[in-house]
Amino acid sequence: MENFHSACEEVRSCQLCLGKIPFHPKPVFSIHPESRILVVGQAPGTKVQATGIPWNDPSGDELRRWLGVEKEEFYDSKIFGIMPMGFCYPGKGTSGDLPPRKECAPQWHSELLEFMPKIELVLLIGSYAQAYYLKGNTKSNLTETVHAFEEYLPRNFPLVHPSPRNRIWQKRNPWFEEKVVPRLRDLVSQIIRKNAHGAP
Incomplete structure (x- = not known):
């Protein structure tokens, strides 16, 4: 655990983007060696950056609805x-927030993943996460990648971003609410139940 805490402190003190972003760098993430489900999103918004709490915004509310979980x-x-x-x-x-900085994932993701050996499911939210983790195995666009989510299981689960800006996308693609969300909730529920019973 000492190495884990040291690694987290190293990330929290990261200054790679100093002077390149509108805030003083304050990396926002939350991990544990026991983590079972990994949420890989895009980047914090202004509210999350200010509070330091990931997904502490309307996008987080929608994501939790998809997952079928409460904040606790x-x-x-x-x-x-x-x-x-x-x-x-x-x-x-x-037209909205800039893309995630390109420095972060190559610098920190592999190092932090080494401390999370029990991850069973990786939620790849948005095209940046999907391009990085699916490494050329995405479809021609995000909609097709999300529609083909079963192809990436059991490890990866591609999702559209739960931003309010994507409500129109959801209305145009009713299959997401009909097929993807129930499958997502089922997988998440299974992992949480197993974790609650102390599975190794």
């Missing part, structure tokens, strides 16, 4: 590890 379970790092593609808020672009 979601913020239990022994169940959910949370590690975005970009650990700090990247700034505002012409």
